[in-house]
Structure formats: C-alpha cells, structure tokens
Amino acid sequence: MGRMIKFLLPFALFVVAVGFLAKGLFLDPHEVPSPLVGKPAPKFQAPILSDTGKVFNSEDMKGQVWLLNVWSSWCGACREEHPILMAMAKTGQIATYGLDYKDTDKEAQAVLDANGNPYKAIATDVDGKIGIDYGVYGVPETYVIDKAGIIRYKQIGPITEENLLTKIVPLLKELQR
Amino acid sequence: MKKLLIIFLLISSSAFAGEAKPLGDDPVIEARLKTLSQDLRCLVCQNTTLADSSAPLAEDLRQEIRKLMREGKSDQEVVDYLVARYGDFVRYRPPVNNETALLWFGPFLLLIIGGFVLYRALKKQAGSDDIKAEDL
Numbered sequence: 001m002g003r004m005i006k007f008l009l010p011f012a013l014f015v016v017a018v019g020f021l022a023k024g025l026f027l028d029p030h031e032v033p034s035p036l037v038g039k040p041a042p043k044f045q046a047p048i049l050s051d052t053g054k055v056f057n058s059e060d061m062k063g064q065v066w067l068l069n070v071w072s073s074w075c076g077a078c079r080e081e082h083p084i085l086m087a088m089a090k091t092g093q094i095a096t097y098g099l100d101y102k103d104t105d106k107e108a109q110a111v112l113d114a115n116g117n118p119y120k121a122i123a124t125d126v127d128g129k130i131g132i133d134y135g136v137y138g139v140p141e142t143y144v145i146d147k148a149g150i151i152r153y154k155q156i157g158p159i160t161e162e163n164l165l166t167k168i169v170p171l172l173k174e175l176q177r
Numbered sequence: 178m179k180k181l182l183i184i185f186l187l188i189s190s191s192a193f194a195g196e197a198k199p200l201g202d203d204p205v206i207e208a209r210l211k212t213l214s215q216d217l218r219c220l221v222c223q224n225t226t227l228a229d230s231s232a233p234l235a236e237d238l239r240q241e242i243r244k245l246m247r248e249g250k251s252d253q254e255v256v257d258y259l260v261a262r263y264g265d266f267v268r269y270r271p272p273v274n275n276e277t278a279l280l281w282f283g284p285f286l287l288l289i290i291g292g293f294v295l296y297r298a299l300k301k302q303a304g305s306d307d308i309k310a311e312d313l
Contacts, residue, residue: 029223035264102233128237135262137220137234 034135034154041068041145042133049100049122050109056097056123061145065175066095067168068143069119070131073100073107075139081158085118088164094172098122101131101139144168146175206246210239213252216269217259226269 036042041058048054069085071078088094098119100108105124125131134143144153153171155163211228219230227235238259245255259267271277 032220032264032266035261128234129241132237132241132262135264137263 030138031156032137034151034156036135036143036151037154039151041143041149041151042130044123044130044133046099046123046125046130049098049124050105051121056121058149061097062149063147064095065147065172066097066145068097068099068134068145070099070101070125070134070136070139070141070143072103072139073111074103077158078140079111079115081140082115082118084159084161084164086116089118095120099130099134100124101136102126102128142168144171144175203247206243209246209252210242213255214239214242217256218267218269220263220267227267 043058045055045057048056067088071081085096088096096119098121100122102125104126108122108124123130128136134141138156140158142155142159143151144155146152152175153167155168159168214228215226217227219225219227219232219235221232221234222230225232225235227238241258242255245258250258256268265271265277271280273281
C-alpha cells in the first residue's frame with residue numbers, strides 16, 4: 001500500500017503539472033484580458049467618417065446593445081474579418097458601429113467603397129486617443145456594449161464564425177432581452 | 178577612399194542625431210518617463226518595455242505619459258491610468274493580489290513542501306538504519 005502511494009503520488013503530481021503546461025501551450029499570450037469588461041464604456045465624441053461636420057457621440061448609443069468594431073484600412077486582419085461583419089449587418093439584428101483607428105478618411109472610404117460598408121456609422125480616431133481609452137493594442141478589436149453602456153465582452157483579433165456563434169450571438173440575445 | 182568613408186560616417190551620424198532628438202523638451206519629464214517606462218510592457222511586442230519599443234502604440238503611450246506628467250500626475254497615477262486600460266499585464270512588476278498570490282508565494286510553498294518531504298525521508302532513513310543496527 002505504501003509503495004503504491006509512493007508511486008501514485010508523484011505520478012498524479014506529474015499529470016497535474018502536464019495538464020497546466022498543456023493548457024498554457026494553447027493559450028494565446030496576445031489575448032490579454034481587458035480590465036474594461038464589466039465597466040462602463042469610455043465616453044467619446046468623434047467626427048463621423050466622410051460625413052464632414054457630423055459628430056458621433058457614444059452617449060447616443062445608450063438604450064441599445066451595440067458593437068464597437070475597431071478597424072483600419074491598413075490592417076490586414078480587418079480585411080479577413082470584413083465578410084463576417086457584412087454577414088452580421090445583413091441580418092439586421094446587430095448594430096455594428098466602427099471606430100476607424102489611426103487612419104485617413106480617404107483610405108478608409110476607399111476600402112468601404114471596394115468591399116462594402118457593414119457599419120451603421122463610423123467614428124474616426126485619427127490620433128488613436130479613443131483607442132487608448134478603450135485599451136486597444138491591436139486592430140481589429142470588437143467591444144459588445146449593453147443598453148446601460150457597460151462593456152460586456154471584448155473580442156481581440158478578428159471575429160471568427162466560431163466565436164460569433166458560440167459567444168457573441170448568445171450574449172447579444174441575452175442582452176437584448 | 179578613406180576620406181569618402183569619413184564623410185559618409187559624418188553624414189550618417191548627423192542624420193541619427195536628428196532622429197534621436199527627444200520629443201519632449203522637459204529633461205525632468207524625459208528622465209521620469211525613461212525610468213517609469215522601463216517597468217512597463219509594450220502590448221504590441223510583449224517582450225519589450227515601453228521604453229524600448231518602437232511600435233506606434235508605444236510611441237503614442239509615451240506621448241500620453243508625457244502629457245500626464247506635464248499635468249502634474251505622479252508616477253503611480255500614470256501606472257494606474259495604464260492599468261485601468263490595459264490591465265496588470267502592462268506592469269513588469271505584478272502587484273500582490275488574489276490573482277497573483279500563487280505567483281508570489283507559490284515558490285515558497287513548494288520550498289516548504291519540499292523541505293517537509295526531505296525531512297520525512299531523512300527521518301525514515303535514520304529510523305531504518307536503527308532497525309538494521311538492532312537486527313545485527
């Protein structure tokens with residue numbers, strides 16, 4: 001019996017250690033959990049893309065569940081994500097707003113003209129200040145914001161079909177209730 | 178040929194001198210920024226400090242830190258500002274809290290467990306030696 005424990009105990013510890021290491025192996029170190037999840041979305045006002053004179057005010061979003069998708073014309077992964085955003089827009093169920101991060105209106109508009117515009121409106125963040133307030137450190141990033149203006153989820157990197165169906169859509173359904 | 182080389186060196190070094198000019202002009206703030214940003218992580222290239230990174234976001238954040246410092250914010254307030262946006266991950270010296278307790282105290286815990294196991298093993302060995310002595 002004693003001998004059995006002598007063998008099993010280190011073996012069990014070994015299995016546990018391997019378990020932790022294996023989990024660590026599959027974690028993406030670039031996905032840094034945002035401290036803003038569960039907190040009010042930072043307020044901002046910014047010029048609307050290619051709509052000179054108009055201002056986007058995040059306060060106007062109160063009362064609806066909305067997605068803030070941070071993107072840019074110079075970002076390759078955003079182009080990968082674009083068809084999914086278009087498909088989401090087509091359903092008419094999801095209010096996606098864009099934040100054009102450190103970009104020029106001209107180049108951003110060119111991308112939208114070529115590939116379509118999935119956004120209800122796009123706020124521009126030319127110097128990246130709004131991005132800093134939202135803790136953006138790589139585009140694309142997407143925030144799900146509830147009716148009270150609380151950030152409920154942050155997607156780092158492009159939205160994939162998988163996390164759209166398993167995370168974002170169920171969350172939206174819950175929040176829209 | 179040698180002259181040409183010297184001219185090249187002179188030109189290139191003066192060009193570098195132009196690029197390396199600090200963006201802020203207050204030497205006190207620059208010194209504070211330099212010290213503080215060595216303890217902060219650049220989130221784009223995660224193994225570099227905010228002081229060393231040339232990523233555009235790191236440059237933006239350094240500018241933001243300069244601005245905060247000019248407004249009279251303390252180092253702690255600047256760190257809090259960044260942690261509120263990017264989380265504790267931006268700090269190279271993680272704070273002691275519930276989430277990091279295992280990180281801070283885990284090694285000591287392992288040391289205690291290891292010491293206990295060693296003590297037991299040695300004691301047992303000493304005990305078995307005694308038995309052998311009796312047997313003889």
